[in-house]
Amino acid sequence: MSTATNTKKRPPLPGHHMVLGETEKLRLDSGVEFGPFTLAYQTYGELNADKSNAILVCHALTGDQYVADDVHPITGKAGWWSEIVGPGKIIDTDKYFVICSNVIGGCLGSTGPKDVNPETGKPWGLDFPVITIADMVRAQTMLIDALGIDMLFAVIGGSMGGMQVLEWCKSYPERVYAAAPIATSFRHSAQNIAFHEVGRQAVMADPDWCGGNYLLEGKKPSRGLAVARMTAHITYLSQPALHRKFGRKLQNRGAITYSFDNDFQIESYLRHQGKSFVDRFDANSYLYITRAMDYFDLSLEYDGRLAEAFQGCKTRFCVVSFSSDWCFTTAESRIVAHALNAASCNVSCVEIESDKGHDAFLLDEPDFHMVLSGFIEGAAEGRGLK
Amino acid sequence: MSNGADVPAHSDRIRVDLQLIADMIDPGTRVLDIGCGDGELLGYLTRTKKVDGRGLELSNEGVRNCVAQGLPVMQGDADRDLGDYPDGAFDYAILSQTLQATQRPKEVLSELLRIGKQAIVSFPNFGHWRARFDLMFRGRMPQNPNLPIMWYETPNIHFCTVLDFVALCEEMNLTIERSMVLNESGSKLSLGSQTRFSNFLGNQALFMLSK
Missing domain, CATH: 3.40.50.1820 (Alpha/Beta hydrolase fold, catalytic domain)
Known part of the structure; x- marks a missing residue:
């Protein structure tokens, strides 16, 4: 083995x-x-x-x-x-x-x-x-x-x-x-590297990332990785596709709530994307693989x-x-x-x-x-x- | 090999004018078809003459249909995208019914003969008697079944006659290996070697050139 x-x-x-x-x-x-x-x-x-x-x-x-x-x-x-x-x-x-x-x-x-x-x-x-x-x-x-x-x-x-x-x-x-x-x-491209860097910084800014040693510390940088995924996910879609799917539709509510709750369906969708991603992906792997793509030329x-x-x-x-x-x-x-x-x-x-x-x-x-x-x-x- | 699973059942019959081009091509050669459309000629050459064929096509739809038949085709246009092909990469470079739609026909022609050992070029002949009739007696731009589009909409921007084309070949020191004119339906007209007759009676012209 x-x-x-x-x-x-x-x-x-x-x-x-x-x-x-x-x-x-x-x-x-x-x-x-x-x-x-x-x-x-x-x-x-x-x-x-x-x-x-x-x-x-x-x-x-x-x-x-x-x-x-x-x-x-x-x-x-x-x-x-x-x-x-x-x-x-x-x-x-x-x-x-x-x-x-x-x-x-x-x-x-x-x-x-x-x-x-x-x-x-x-x-x-x-x-x-x-x-x-x-x-x-x-x-x-x-x-x-x-x-x-x-x-x-x-x-x-x-x-x-x-x-x-x-x-x-x-x-x-x-x-x-x-x-x-x-x-x-x-x-x-520079733009793609830029988005990856935003994602990596989100992971690293999560205190639960613990300098990359979260497994030893028994923690998981879920919030950081979820933000990375949310950002990346936007880049995988297009403006018309997003608008067609979500528009400005509200999430299970009749009116905006004057808060930072997820009023819009698109917010709810992205939060869900981020949340489900962390269940299946390792934060450090995300850093390494995005880096591999950045280095590719x-x-x-x-x-x-x-x-x-x-x-x-x-x-x-x-x-x-x-x-x-x-x-x-x-x-x-x-x-x-x-x-x-x-x-x-x-x-x-x-x-x-x-x-x-x-x-x-x-x-x-x-x-x-x-x-x-x-x-x-x-x-x-x-x-x-x- | 031929008519494999990827090729939808073709009866191997193609447009008459394309058949005339196909007849000029030796089996097993390398062919670039510029403006290959839905791949009618390219597919035919691949199946029946076992050529190593490539296509260049402006319309996305044409490209998609070609690739879906298993033909290697790129999206691109004759004015912009011939520069990438290496010198002498093909035995034949074919430009069928497209020269008149290019921005710089002379440069395109010289590119054809840089990329291909021989170039096969066909175009509508504006020296045809009916075009002359339209201009002289109707006072209108020529329109016929092969050129059905009005002047303000046509992609054809560089018309010439058979004599004009021959003059350009002379100026560029190109050798005319073969030439023929076709009638309205694309069949070959037998007119002997009198270019003036051809220019008067040919609806389309087809040339094979070399340097």
């Missing part, structure tokens, strides 16, 4: 857990040699005989490995992409072997800051090494190796999941046949010439953006698509008309589903998958 799964407080979550980095450690971008560590993952469907039908789905900041479970072990709701992944669905688990792993640094079974540091016997807290998107992907490659898969048929993900998709294609192009980076970018090592990151890449790409997404705009997606073009890659680039903002990739968007489905089926034909 790894150190990571030895924590006392946590009942084991359902699904697979693989201990990796025992013989050869995971080399992090920060220079730290890390391991052994655990990746928690889910699989759906069957791996075919020549191991050519595997699709890796990468989750977003607050997502997890339970992409297509009927009942999430913590929230009790359906998995975050159960609209898309499942038997007979767009990512058809009757046809493909779908893998989704909780990122390293996460808090749903993969080793993260709430786990016990074997050197101290205490939770890592802020002693946990800083993780990058490339580190997440490097950890995933160890898992894919362990599953005996050389080439993934597809790597698909939205938002931070899309960052991982792009990182896969830059660092391991020969291992990815098709890639769908959705509602994402090759770098985190695929063009950095090429002095900004993004096309060089994809030189010689044979992967088929489908870059998707949503018209009302102001976190990861179509303009950003187009930069990615143009760079792929300049590198002579096979790329489709589609903007989906939607007023649902960044979260549109998680929602019922028929045009998006049509595009993704066509892309996957076209790629499957190219790969010779029936």
Whole structure:
């Protein structure tokens, strides 16, 4: 058993857990040699005989490995992409072997800051090494190796999941046949970093955060994390979508109360979002994963010439953006698509008309589903998958 | 391979003028279709000629329909987005019925021949007798079934005649590999090599160019 799964407080979550980095450690971008560590993952469907039908789905900041479970072990709701992944669905688990792993640094079974540091016997807290998107992907490659898969048929993900998709294609192009980076970018914008910083400061300003040692102190920075989530949640929606859903409607009352109670439905909704988030997410994990996104810039090592990151890449790409997404705009997606073009890659680039903002990739968007489905089926034909 | 599950049952018949373009293309080549619409030509070339085809299309709807058929298509326009493609990336760059709608047709033409070894270009011919008739006798801008939109609404802003186009190719030192004119329904007209006749009788013109 790894150190990571030895924590006392946590009942084991359902699904697979693989201990990796025992013989050869995971080399992090920060220079730290890390391991052994655990990746928690889910699989759906069957791996075919020549191991050519595997699709890796990468989750977003607050997502997890339970992409297509009927009942999430913590929230009790359906998995975050159960609209898309499942038997007979767009990512058809009757046809493909779908893998989704909780990122390293996460808090749903993969080793993260709430786990016990074997050197101290205490939770890592802020002693946990800083993780990058490339580190997440490097950890995933160890898992894919362990599953005996050389080439993934597809790597698909939205938002931070899309960052991982792009990182896969830059660092391991020969291992990815098709890639769908959705509602994402090759770098985190200043505005996105700014919102993340607001969220982190909210967590750190909560006295119950205890300098990151809240687990040792038996506390939980729930208020800070809830505020972080409330702020972030606004950025995932759009002005028209918010207005359509809530307008200025009042919450269970006929008139304003001349107080700071949650008079408006939108306030009540955000409070609920914040409150339910803290039940399933670790505050320090939130700090680490937001940081990983902030540090992401695929063009950095090429002095900004993004096309060089994809030189010689044979992967088929489908870059998707949503018209009302102001976190990861179509303009950003187009930069990615143009760079792929300049590198002579096979790329489709589609903007989906939607007023649902960044979260549109998680929602019922028929045009998006049509595009993704066509892309996957076209790629499957190219790969010779029936 | 062809007509796989991703391609909705196509009868492999395409618009007559697109068929003429398709006939110019060797199997297994690399093709960029600029202004590919719903992917009619691109899909046909992919299925029947096994080309490595890419598309560029201005309308979101067109792009969506193409990608949903499994065709690799980008949203973009000929004036703005050709600069990203590397030199000689394609064997053919196709610009069908789009040149007249570009802001800078000359630059677009030179981009086509930077990206593609050969360019295939088609456009409505304003030297056609009916266009001349409209201007001379009706005193109105030409309108016909292929150009149904009024002057104040048309996206077509750079009209030319076959002779104008030939003159531009000469000025740019481009080689005209093949040329033909089509009638109203897009079928090829057999007029011999007299450009003046073609210019008078051709409703549309189709050129294959190289540098």
